[in-house]
Amino acid sequence: MHLGILTGGGDVPGLNSAIKAVVNEAYARGWTVTGFRCGWAGPVETDPLDVEGTAAHRRELTPESVRSINRSGGTILHSSRTRPSRIKASQLPDFVKKTTPHKDDGYVDATDHVLAVIEALKIDVLVAIGGDDTLSYAAELHERGAPTMCIPKTMDNDVFGTDYCIGFSTCVTRSVEMIANLRTTAGSHERFLIVEMFGRNCGMSALGAGYLSDADRTLIAEVPFEMERLAELLSRDRAANPSNYTVCIVSEGAMESGGRIIEKGEADAYGHKKLGGIGEHIGVSLKDLTGTDMMIQNLGYLLRSGPPDAVDLTVAKNFGTMAVHLIDEGRTGLMMSIRDGHYTTQPANISTQGEHRVNVAAMYDPENYRPKISKVEGTTLYLR
Template sequence: MRIGILTGGGDVPGLNSCIKAVTRRATEQGWEVIGFRRGWAGPLNYNPDDPEGSERHLMRLDNEAVRTIDREGGTILHTTRTDPQWMVEAKLPDFLKGKFKLSDKGTVDTTPHILRVFEHLGIDVMVTIGGDGTLAYAAQLHGEGMKTVSIPKTMDNDVFGTDYCIGFSTAVSRSVEHINALRTSTGSHERIAVVELFGRHSGETALIASYLADVDRAIIAEVPFDVAKLGALLAADRAANPARYAMVVISEGARMEGGERLTYGEADEYGRKRLGGIGHLVGEELTKITGIDTITQSLAYLMRAGPPDALDQMVAKSFGTLAVQEIAAGRSGFMTALRDGNYETVPAALCTEGRKRVDVKAFYDRDAYRPRIAQVTGKPMFLY
């Protein structure tokens, strides 16, 4: 048996732990493990007609190669947001240019090449660790005859079909740590702090971090907000605080009532622009509205920097172990998942069938702009 493995999308703490678990459990089975570098860009850039020159796109994994990797964050395989079914011709490796039909959107689908690479390398099962984009493509490949296994990771915790994704706990822990550290400067200058966190469509990271750090207000991606109302609330929070400061956390994907999500830069080949800037915009508006100076801080990649915490280590290694156990039992086409506190598997395509978002009614006060846990009894550990 030869197992392939890759990590796609944004990096999160815990990826190396998962890679290590897959490699060790597979080695115990007597299987070989081949890692593809840089997500789906690995097989995309591998040329079966030049295997020696293409070796740089692979990483041969064994117990020695993964011995210490779980002590660090990120991914030793590196990662990209490459999606082989929506490639711009100009970004294809030279040996693939001109070999695919252009779609109406000016992109090409390189899936036949990806399947050829797996066949050439003798990959029996492909293990993909990623968010909904990476995993959706893996599910598509399984439908085309390539055996795949999906493992969900995203610090937003927004992959549909699982209650938990690798990276979420550490992202929340990092956020709480930096939010509380920022209280020093905010209080010293008697200002309002606006802290922007990652979260394109789901505000769960901002919600839970705000709940744990006990900030004054929280703005999540799911609920449009009135900045004038927010300013009045924060001014009152500051006045009531003996230390004369207030704090608000905001998801990068949040938007004002009647407004759009803020993006910047040119769109990539998949039509996506970078999100960000809402924190600075809100900070400027709050100063205009309240007359109080603000501190704005985007935590950005600090949320997912460094090694994983104990929970992400546990989930990552358990997901990796579960994946190999199921492969050994002859199964594929599934995604590892945590549901109601239990490890299980679900159909790989389930991640494409919905969107995981904050249950606003159960966990958020849309009038006060604050986390509000309507009922704790019966809820899972992370209040999903």
């Protein structure tokens, strides 16, 4: 058996642990593993008629080569946001351009090429680790006849079909630690502390950070906010605090009522522009409304960087192990999942069947912009 493996989209702590688990379990069965570099760009950049000449876009993975990778963050396979089914013709190597017809809009569907690469390398099953975008393409390949297995990862914890995604726990753990540290400066200068976090469409990471750090207010992507109302609440919070400061956590995808998400740059292959700037916008607006000095901090890539915590080590290792166990049983076309506290599986295309968002009615107070857990008994570990 020959497995392929890749990591796509943004990196998160725990990816290397999943890679290591897949490799060790595969080799224990006498199988081999090829890692594609830079997500879906790896197979796109591989020439099926000259696999040796394009070997730089792949690497053989062995127990020795992955022996210590679980101790660090990121991904040894690197990553990208490449989408082979819609990629700019200008980004393709010549050997793909020659064989793939261009569309009128300048984009190309290189899926036939990717399938040819999988066949040329004699890969029996491809394991894709990623979020909605990466996994949706893996599901497409499976439907086209190339067996795949999917492992969900994202700090936002928003892949539909699973209660947990690799990277979420480390993100929240690290954000809580940083917010606690930032309080010392905010308190010393008696300011409003505005902390911006990841969360394009789902506010779970911001909600978790706000809930566990006891932030005064938390703005999530699912609920638009009124700036004047926020100014009133934060001013009241600051006055009630003996240290005369207040803390507000905000998802990068949060927006004012009647406004829009703040984004910039060109859209990636999946149609997403870079988010960021809502914290600065809120801070400037609050300064104008209240006259109080602001301390604005975007935690950004600090939440992606560094080693995983114990939860993400555990889930990543178990997802990788489970994927190989299932392949050994002859099962493919599945996404690893945790539902109601148990490891289970879903169809590979489950991530395209719905959205995973904060349950506002059960977990959030939209009038006062803060977490409000209506019931703990019977919920999952992460209050899903």
